[in-house]
Every structure is written in structure tokens, then in C-alpha cells.
Amino acid sequence: MLRLVVLICAVFAGAYAQSTQSCTVNSGNLPLHTIIEGCEAAPCALPQREDLVLHAIFKPPYSLDSMRTLATFYLSIGAISIPVPYDLGEISYTCNYLNNRSCPVNQGEILHYTLRLHIEEIFPQGTSAPVEFRVIDDATHEAIFCVRVPIVITAPLSVA
Template structure:
């Protein structure tokens, strides 16, 4: 009973913070229960270069899985659409970023996951793309997939850090 109450409260909380996304078209997978791109409620999401985009996801495990991997595919239109697989590096190990459980996950378990992706300098400011993020299990079967339009914007600077750096440079 307590588990049901906690689950309902969790779903109500995360529904208040939702980013509109679409079902994937390149990759397979159902949409998660909820997703929130920090700083974005309505796409295209403006992602600052040289920073992490953070996506909080809540999903229900469709089956028991021992391990999970997060993959990203960007579709960029340069007159023709090019699909680019993006290596998430250490952030691809999904089990390391679960916030309410750990692997293995059980069938029908409701899972909170925080995905981070660094916006590399090779993503030029002004680039518009559609990115599909998906999580697959150890058999490469999809657990979920979401599609979101993005646009790369200039890096956000922290004025406090800049003042500290400039003050340090001026100090003899």
C-alpha cells in the first residue's frame, strides 16, 4: 500500500515537470512515463554549447533487465538528412545513473533515471537537430525511446566565475 502511495506521489510530482517529446521514428521503443529536459518545457530545446544537457526520465521496465545502455542518434539536415550516432561515453552506462533503484531492474518497476550529455564544441552554435535518446537492455531490446528537437546556443557563462578569474589575473 505504501509503495502505491509513493508511486502515485512520484508520478504526480514528475508530471508537473514535463518536456514535450515525440515517439521515435529512427529507433524502436515506447515513450517513457515522463521526461523533463532541464531548462526546457517546449521544444526546440536550446542547449548551451560546452555544458551538459540533463534529462530526467521516469519509465516502467517492460521486463527484468540485468544491464542497460543509453544511446543517442542525432538527425541533422544539411540539405539532406544525416543521422549521426553520438557516443555518450561513461554516461551511456544507464545503471550508474538510476536515482531510485539499481540494476538489475525488475519487470514493471518504475525507475527514475538522469541522463547527461555534454554538448561538444563540434556542435556548432546555431545547429538544429532532432535527437533520439533510447535505453536498451543487455539483449539490445529497447526499454524506451524519445525524440526531441534541439538547437545549440552559445555557452552560458557564470558571471561570478568570470569576476573571480578576472580578479585573480589582476592580483600581483
């Protein structure tokens, strides 16, 4: 399993450095590695009616029974940045989307998490904003990790 993690990290090393950043508003360290499928440079172009697929490889700082993913968009109006929390609904239950494990998890385990967020048409084309994805301990609300992704919403890839 460790070899698989190392291989994934090596293959996608360039995408990590260019498309994700440390969070600037929310607390939490970066995961060991983050991959946004189809995004090699910021901002990541997200077509309506498609999925943003984020892979994060991380080590929990302590044992956890349950984790939750939170998303916050930061819309700029002039010099003001307005936080807009986005309810992830069912996909906020991080433990359900661990690829190599289920909860509870132990401190220091290498975990691979995949978040698949559908870009609805309610997100207006041309919207450009950073979004912070933060995984928290469900019990204490302490940040496990946080990653900031600059995005821009684009037209759908195909017309139905």
C-alpha cells in the same frame, strides 16, 4: 516513492508534452514521463559548455540485468536526414544513473533515470537537429524506451 513519481509527473506535465516526442527512426515506446531541464518548448536550446539533463520515468517491460543508453543526432541536408551516432562513453551505462535503484531491475518497477550530457564546444552554434535517446537491453539490444528531442545549440551562457 510512488507519491514522489506522481508529484514529479504533475509538476512537469507541460514540459513533457512540448519538448519531447516519440522516436521516428528507432524503435521503443516513450517512457512514462520525460523531463528536459530548462526546456518547455521544442526545440530545446542547449548552450555550449552546459549540460543537457534528461529525466525519464519508465517501467521496464521485463526484468533486466543491464541497460545501455544510445544517442543519435539526425542532421538534415536538404531533404536528406543523416543519422550521426554519438558515443556517450561512461554515461551510456544506464544502470549507473538510476536514481532510485540499481541493476538488476524487475519487470514493471517504476524507475527514474537521469542522463547528463555535456554540450561540448565541438557542437557548432546554430546546429538544429533532433536527437533520439534510446535505452536498450544490453543482452538482447531490444529497446526499453526511446525519446526524440529537437535541439538547437546556442552560445555559452558565460564567457570564461
